[in-house]
Amino acid sequence: MKKYKLSDGILDVAPVKSRNWARLLIYLLLLIVAIGQLFPLIWLLDFSLAKDGELFGPKILIWPSNPQFENYKVAWVDGKIPQYLFNSIIVNVISVSLTVLFSVMMSYAFTRMQWKLKNFCLTIVLLGMMIPIHATLLPNFSSFRVLGISDSFLGLIIPYIGITLPMGTFLMTGFIKSIPVSIEESILIDGGGIFHLIIHAIFPLAKPAVITVVIMTFFTTWNDFIMAATYLASDKYRTLPFAVYNFAGQYASRYAVQFAVMTLVALPSLILYMILNEQITKGITIGAIKG
């Protein structure tokens, strides 16, 4: 039986009560999803305050009667977090900036400029997406040795750019294609040069795609361990993911401290996500449609 309600002179067909139910259901569903998303973080935090011996017991979460804040101190000092963080920031800032810069400039050349072998070159760049990282480790390692850039920041930045650039170019070409040419034409008529055009027109217009590339590059390079482990040998260049391994024994490890390290390492990504939350969602969805 349908219920009708008259409000402000308009007949409302949908009964008020059932609409509340639907909303409640949605909230409930969202709550479950939110808990599912947040639980690993809570779990991480929880374990990082426990003792090694208390972990992996029958309880999923342990409320430590005696929270081991000591774990964080050990993680910070013995895990060499400040030094690794500094290295990670240097490597990431440079890799991300250069990837963005190159992908925008290359994509512009691939979509707007007319030149021989254009499509061939684009295909070559995009082929990079097909090559698994592991296949590149050995040849890169040998070439870097010969070039004298193994075990340096540069020896890590170059492969990072190499591995992220194809995807970045793929997203950017798709996006730049959708920008109307008339804007560029008007800039050229007004006497603007090519770099002026890219910096003042393409960059701001392609902002959602740029942000997508930034995020994807950042997460790839921030979390990478295998490339860093292969190309670096000295402790002074090591990046954050190594910190966890500083507490790995031959058999058993110092697990609680490792949880503390992981909490600290995850923190920058988390904070970044909170700040850029809206941009990230926008960037990823737009990128997805254009891609």
Added chain:
Amino acid sequence: MRFSSKSLVFLLALTLILSAGNSFKVAGANKVTIKFFSNLPDRTAGQGRLEQLLIENYMKANPHVEVKVEALQDEPYKQKFRVYTAGNQLPDLFMVWGQPAFFDPIMKGGYAAELNRNDYKDYGFFPGSLDGFSMNGKLYGLARNTDLMVLYYNEKLFKDNGIQVPTDYDQLVTAVKAFRKLGITPIAQNGRDSWVLNILYQDLVIKESGDQSLIYKAIDQKEKFAYHKHLLAAAQDLEELVKIGIFQDSFIAADYGAARNLFGQEMAAMFYMGSWETGLAVDENFSASFRNNVSVVAFPGMKGQGKGRTTDMMGWFGGGYAVSSSSPVKEEAIKLINYIMAPENWAKNAWQLGLVIPGQKYDQFMTGNENKLQLQISKILNKATSFSGTPWNDAATPGFKVDSQTIIQEFAAGMKDPAKFLEACDQAARKAKQ
């Protein structure tokens, strides 16, 4: 998101500076740099701390030497090791496993420098400890530790429930059934690591046959896994043990830490693990009750003629060090390896700190302060009548290691019956021989 040309220039300049900074390496006059590749990334605890300590002492005594340590955990270590060998650019001194699956290709390929056997006459290495590090009579590496498979158990759980600590296989089965009835996990097992399952199977083969060489003959295909009654009997034993619930539920998903903690939290009665776990008796992470009650016995043997006894043991010499044959500072690297492995350094400290059982004689380093587990394992070691050598999964090629570990995991998970398991073993062995 505006990019000014200034920031662009700055960025490129920064890249240049960073890359250039690398080429300004000042070479000291007589300074020698030794690159040291280690599998112990934790330099502030356990064996890694001891290794680091010895290196620092050596640098203090030899100011002209600088040792640069690169440490990665086992899997990343092996990965990078492959990269190094492929480029023939191994560090000067590196950690090796004295097992055919790992060290044979290195020795055959000429990557390791030959060491002078006479240098180590007074080092007190146990007989056989250097076999895995030798080829054609030439010595290429030194063993660090003795690894012995034993059964740690919780005295209190046995006593309180009136269960007898097993001294033979039948008693083990009885104990397992009794603990299961009480809802206590009999043996904590890290099935995800699979190598413990391989070792347990080999232990059962030894106990069924009394023949330490049988499983190696099968790998060499001089015997067939599928047709040998002892190899079949051992597989049936393992199947039976799993069926009566010897391991915790979901043991296949448990890793090392999970299994160790299950035992440490007094929720499992036993822990089948190597002699490197003597530290359990003093681990502050566990309760005092556990520390006082943890004890150890040898894995029980079988009753009857022609069967393996409790004193026929799973034991081997795993990790050690070697020097690169292409090292520009080979002589200095050999001096360093000799210093680290000198009995008063590695063996003495590793024993007295309760880290491991050394690969060298350590009687002279007994202080009376040893913990209970150390002394018990020493006794077990002294009573042992035979040792297995390298665990079978490590005894052939790297490919065989992967295959045999996958097969045993599937078998323990109930995906294969004994016959299928043995057939798969034969297949893997044939593949390894090709």
